[in-house]
Amino acid sequence: MKAVIVCASVSHGNTRRVAEAMGQILSARVVEPGQVDPAELSACDLVGFGSGIFSGRFHPRLREFVRSVERVERVERVERRRAFVFATSGLPEPGFRPFTRPLARGLEQKGFEVVGTFSCRGFDTWLPFRLVGGINKARPDAGDLAAAHTFAQGLRARIDAAC
Numbered sequence: 761m762k763a764v765i766v767c768a769s770v771s772h773g774n775t776r777r778v779a780e781a782m783g784q785i786l787s788a789r790v791v792e793p794g795q796v797d798p799a800e801l802s803a804c805d806l807v808g809f810g811s812g813i814f815s816g817r818f819h820p821r822l823r824e825f826v827r828s829v830e831r832v833e834r835v836e837r838v839e840r841r842r843a844f845v846f847a848t849s850g851l852p853e854p855g856f857r858p859f860t861r862p863l864a865r866g867l868e869q870k871g872f873e874v875v876g877t878f879s880c881r882g883f884d885t886w887l888p889f890r891l892v893g894g895i896n897k898a899r900p901d902a903g904d905l906a907a908a909h910t911f912a913q914g915l916r917a918r919i920d921a922a923c
Contacts, residue, residue, distance in 0.1 A: 761919050763788035765808035768819040774848040774882030774900055775812050781905045785912035793825035806842045806919050813849035813859050832871035843872040850884025850895050878911045880904040
């Protein structure tokens with residue numbers, strides 16, 4: 761299985777740590793949006809897309825990268841591109857408006873089959889949290905990284921079974 765993880769981690773390295781934990785299981789390289797040509801993604805069996813959440817949205821560089829990916833019609837099983845979405849955030853993902861949903865839909869419009877989403881808490885110093893030194897100072901913690909491993913193991917099993 762060939763995999764790559766496209767990760768925009770800009771504030772405290774939270775999302776990069778989660779991406780690297782997943783990358784270990786998936787044997788995937790972790791790259792910033794500007795470090796990979798969107799055309800290269802067509803050669804991958806699985807592509808991860810993740811960033812921290814800023815005002816309820818993924819980082820603008822990641823969103824712009826997804827917009828730059830060429831749309832491919834999913835006609836045959838061989839042409840199916842699989843992706844997953846992941847995020848770190850100071851606050852939990854709200855059930856009434858999941859922040860992973862817009863990116864997942866954008867990937868589906870590009871012809872990806874989104875096979876999973878993952879999110880966990882991360883150290884957050886966004887205003888007004890900066891006034892108290894931030895929240896979730898120890899996150900992602902060992903439990904979060906273990907959950908990322910488990911998530912990636914499930915993805916690997918699913919992709920290997922499909923191949």
